[in-house]
Amino acid sequence: MAPKTSTDRTTARLVVLISGNGRNLQAILDAVTAGALPAEVVRVISNRGTARGLEKARRAGVPTRVLRPRDYPDRAAYDAALADTIAAESPDIVALAGFMRILDSAFVQRFAGKLVNIHPSLLPRHRGLDTHGRALAAGDERHGASVHYVTEDLDAGPCLIQGSLRVADDETPDSLAERVMTRVEQRIYPQALAWIAEGRATWDDGRIRFDGRPLETPIHVDCDPD
């Protein structure tokens, strides 16, 4: 969200949720450091104490918090505690960056319009898991990643940006995953968050506006090598 004149904020407050390596988190932190993303990562939260992304956050001086599902009686209790922890940071943006849990509808509604995710496929193709293997099995000529607002339907909220690359002849799921991460995800997620932080991309009751106009189709970037 754009900095509000009613506060003395100069940058958007960003909370990032992770479960694993945190390579998207690292790209976000690097973009902040480079001045390309006018946001402050105010907290990184993980559902796993072993998530390697936690170390990346600590190295960048970002406060972390681990919330383990086993410490809560059920999903609703966990999601409520997670939501309270996030809300305590007064975030403008909540970014899911490899957070491997489905969030319940109360959570999604509480952060509607602030909650974004990166998914490693060209949505609506290949919702869910194993996207790279499924893109190969389907014979897709292009594959990539999407940044979308999170709604109650899994991986189905409106997309802000997609990046794609050509699938190579000798591609494996691992090589494709690596190329999509480094060439696409680490490029489009900081870009999407910058547009939101700058107020260029906004959420208007279930639709995205970009520079004030309804965004009819996601912005697309070609991430093939030159």
Ligand code: GRF
């Ligand atoms: C990424 O591929 C992301 O798109 C997916 O999970 C993976 C997380 O990787 N949702 P990392 O933790 O950012 O390294």
